[in-house]
Amino acid sequence: MDFDLMFTSFPKLLGATVVTLKLLSASLFFGLIIGFLFAILRLNKNIFINKFAYGYSYLFRGTPLLVQIFIIYFGLGQIEYLRSSFLWVILKEPYWCAIIAFTLNTGAYTSEILRSAFQTIKPEIIEAGKSLGISNKIIFYKIQIPIAIRQSLPAYGNEIILMMKGTSLASTVTLMDLTGVAKYIISTTFKPIEVFIVAGGIYLFMTFIIHNFIKYLEKKYSFSQ
């Protein structure tokens, strides 16, 4: 066991954790917006809109995240039209490509989580709101959304942890996130176990924080049943 290496690599890995956290927070933020949008589209009665939203989530949940990153990073650059458009400023950066891929991926999972949360709301609750003469808009914003958010918290907590692990794939498109730096140190020192313990420890610490934060939120917003 090479403790010196563990001590010297710790600050480097901690620095790389910032990249991981940036990727995670950006993709969760945009992913939540997309997920919410598509969850509402899934609940639409129009069969085309419904099928479109289902297709999106099926496509992104049925393929590995690695393929999605590669299509966006390596694939989109091939389209001449995109290269000459203003979008190229974003798409030539591996950082933004990774965020786009993560956003679309987590958006698909989030939309499924939110959809099932909306569907498990008891119809009586909505009927009660209607019979009290509350408008549909207020029923949606003040009754359905808060209940759905509470319902989806445990599943969304898992999704955050899965996404945190997913950000490690950014290292495949030349980004130096936690896993990227860990791999670099491993391949230069050939001491995989020491580096794994330090990098894995940082990941586990983040998992621990997220897990407990979600538990706290669950408790705070639990129904008094």
Add this chain to the structure above:
Amino acid sequence: MELLYFGDKGWGDELLFATLMTIAVSITAMIIGFIFAALITPLKLSNNKILNTIGNAYTTVIRGVPELLVIYLFFFGGSGAIMFVASIFGYNDYIEINAFLTGSFSIGIISGAYSTEVFRGALQSIDKGQFEAAKVLGFNKYIYFFKIILPQMLRLAIPNLSNVWQITLKDTSLISVTGLVEIMRQSYIAAGSTRDPLFFYCFAAILYLMLTYISMKIINRLEIKYSRGY
């Protein structure tokens, strides 16, 4: 479409073999995962504190650390560990382990952690009376486990195991970083040599969609088979 011709002209046959390789790695990894799950689930349910901690540590660490990091650990550390063991027996040459074995083993350990949780959950939700009744009736251990507990456990476990299978199947794409020629690696090679990444990565996505779709249909049948009587 010419890119997909079989033979020297296109990449059709290469991609077909790569798809078979992905299926082979997924199945091997799933079986290795089941072996791990069969070993760790009793630990997680045991009353002994030390055994319990070992079981919990396995599932927590593996489920909290990115798959890619685990793969790197085994890819870079695997042959070192084997060479260390071999040097004890007086063999000092360089040993390179097969990429297939490293890949299936690392994905297997990951999928094992998920399977463990599924089995634990399924075992815990079987009615306690079933265990007691089987004991009271004096069945031997074989019948007790394989004819009474296991079928009930499978009924509860199969829907969740289907999720584990989907995760495992998608995780195999990560082994491409170790150089094993499965769908992702083959697409990478093809994209590099034809300079057409968009086509090949999209085709890889279609292959994965096909695999997940077909496996879902098969698992649905199993689900129906094991939920007879419910």
